Amino acid sequence: MSALRAAFLILRKDLLVELRTREVLATMVLFALLVVVIFAFAFNIDQDATQAVAPGILWVTLVFAGNLGTSRVFEGERAHGAMVGLMLTPGGPVAVYLAKVVGVLVFMLVMEIVIVPLTLMFVGITLPPEGIGVLALALFLGSVGFALIGTLFGAMLGDARMRELLVPLVVYPVVVPLLIAGVKLTGLAFGQGLAEDPADWLTMMVGFDLIFAGLAPWVFARVMVE
Amino acid sequence: MSPSLPTTAARRPLVWMPYLLGAGLVASLVFVFFVAPTELKMGEVQRIFYFHVASATAALVGFIGCALASLAYLVLRMMRGYEVLARVADRLAVSFGEVGVLFGLIVLITGPLWAKPAWNTFWTWEPRLVLMLLTVFLFVGYLVLRGYAKTDDLGKRLAAGIAVIGGPAVYLIHVAVEMWGGNHPQVMTGQGGGLEPGPMRTTFALSLASLCLFAGYLVWQRYQHHRLVEQVDDAYLTLSDLEEQP
Amino acid sequence: MTRLALSAALALALVLALLLGAAGPALADEAPPEPPATTEFRSAPEPAANDFEALLASCDQKLTRCEKENGVGYLGAAYIAIWVILLVFFVATRMKQARLVAEMQELRARLAKLTEERAG
Incomplete structure (x- = not known):
């Protein structure tokens, strides 16, 4: 149980740091808000057009903002030269990775709770009650997958040269x-388009999350340890 | 420690190999332009098909090879006594990656050139086009990461990680874009396909075989190249060691 | 190689941008036709010389093909692009390899000389 405990302690440390500085969350939320506003301007041909592209606006915003969060997952440790020490904690690299993924996931979910209602308000969409479940599920599964990939690549590329080129190219x-x-799925939840069955898309997202939940910790442990 | 340098005579088996492969490629070109019949609906442009699809196959093989060799590298890297094999896997991975990107570029250039006369547009957001574009991005990232890392070892590890994640990612992108919908010519469906038996099939088989063999030869060339680069680096190291000794 | 990959990627982006730019006016006049979901490639029939009606039909088909698209230019461009890319890559690899072999030989000579001096 020492691995789980180590992971929990690292997670608690990250959340505590965030609670006291509010650095990452403030950056993510404000950035996401700005992106939504800019998109709303850019696509504001008429109300219908804006509503039609609303799902796209929402997800691009979330990915961009999430990228801000994942690119600084290991910034604290790196700035103070604590990466080697962190990898040598009792839980090993896998526990470190899991703790960081959960941390990123928490940040993403908090950001979404703020941003999604605001986006709906800005583009003038009233979410039908039967769509809430699908939207919430899609946001959760998407955030899990993004946290898995983003944390891994954020850790790997944190030191790399040409980071700014590599993150978009690879992530x-x-x-x-x-x-x-x-x-x-968001389009379906908004009641747009054909009444498709969301099950296929949800299955694909679950598959994505499961595949990378298995593979990403292994890659992390193999790549980050010298 | 005595420096182990390679023997002077650069090992050159298969010097005739490029000529044979070149002949195969020229033969398939002759088949493409003079033996294969003109297609009924699309006309002459359909002749792009033979090398377009063969290049896509070669690119796919390159990317799969890169992902598998990277996986082998990450496994072997941590095993004691397998350092030589790990280096072989790493060189193989980067060679496969380079050749995969090369043929991916060919697919991405010939694709629009075929789409323009056939579909009257250079680019449609069509599943396989998107898949190839994203895959090429991913593996260009792989090559950049491997080349520009602060230290060689770090670059190799990071790039291998990208390639290992890239394998299933490419499969998932494929699933997603297929579900998203599209209309690529489904010639190779696995159920015999819509390619007319006779000269068309012969031409396609010949181009596929000659292009894939050429791709394999290119991988081998790149492998030799990377090995030589490492040997030159080692030689500089031993030389400077010797010069520093009193 | 990475420099090569980078410049290749840039070149690709440029080519795509140019192609898209060229496609702009064409796209404006008419929406691209929906390509069929599955395609079967069949060769055009060659009519017998004495079958006058079939000959006429085949001429007609060829004419409409010609009117619809003059794809031969694209075909040529595609094959030229393939061969230029393959040849440049192949020749560049070969040249670099030759340079490296020469460098290696020089290094080996220096190393041999040095070890000889040390021994003697």
């Missing part, structure tokens, strides 16, 4: 399935 293609499924 965005990998999360494209989540983005497509998320946009489709």
Whole structure:
């Protein structure tokens, strides 16, 4: 149980730091808010057009803002030269990775609780009550998948040169399935488009999360340890 | 420690290999332009098909090879006594990745050139096009990461991680974009396909075989290249060691 | 190689941008037709010389094909692009390899000389 305990302690440390500084969450929420506002301006041909692209606006915003969060997952440790020590904690690298993923997931979910209602308000969409479940599920599954991939690549690319080129080049293609499924499911939840069955898309998102929940910790442990 | 340097005579088996492969490629070109019949509906442009699809196959093989070799590298890297094999896997991975990106670029250039006369547009957001574009992005990222890391070892590890994640990611992108919908010519469906038996099939088989063999030869060339680069680096190290000794 | 990959990626982006730019006016006149979901490639029939009606029909088909698209230019461009890319890659690899072999030989000579001096 020492691995789980180590992971829990790392997570508690990260959340405490965040509670006291509110650095990451403030950045993510404000950035997401700005992106939504800019998109709303850019697509404001008429109300219908804005509503039609609303799912896309929402998911692109979430991915961009989430990227801000994942790119600084290990910033504290790196700035103080604590990466090697962190990897040598009793739980090992897998526990470190899991703790960081849960941390990122918490940040993402908090951000979504703020941003999603605001986005709906800005683009003038009233969410039908039967759509709430699908939307919530899609947001949760998407956030899990994004946290898994984003944390891994944030850790790997934190030190790399040409970071700014590499993150979009590598992270965005990998999360494209989540983005497509998320946009489709959000459209369904808004009552747009054909009344498709959301089950296929939800299954794909679950599959994505499961595959990378298995693979990403292994890659993390293999890549981050010298 | 005595420096182990490679023997002077650069090992050159299969010097005739490029000529044979070149002949195969020229033969498939002749087949494409003079033997294969003109297609009924699309006309002459359909001749792009033979090399377009063969390149896509070669690119796919390159990416799969890169992902598998990277996986092997990450496994072997931590095993004592397998350092040589790990280096082999790493060199193989980068060679496969380079050749995969090369053929991916060919697919992405010939695709629009075929789509323009056939569909009257250079680019449609069509599943397989998107898949190839994103995959090429991913593996360009792989090559950049491997080349620009602060230290060689870090670059190799990070790039291998990208490639290992990239394998299933490419599969998932494929599933997602197929579900998203599209209309690529489904010629190779696995159920015999819509390719007319006779000269068309012969031409396609010939181009596929000659292009994939050429791709394999390119992988081998790149492998030799990377090995030589490492040997040159090692030689500089031993030389400077010797010069520093009193 | 990474520099090569980068410049290749940039070149690709440029080519795509140019193609898309060129496609702009064409897209404006008419929406692209929906391509069929599945395609079967069949060769155009060659009519017998004495079958006058079939000959006429085949001419007609060829004419409409010609009117619809003059794809031969694209075909040529595609194959030229394939061969330029493959040749540049192949020749670049070969040249770099030759340079490295020469460098290696020089290094080996220096190493041999040095070890000889040390021994003697």
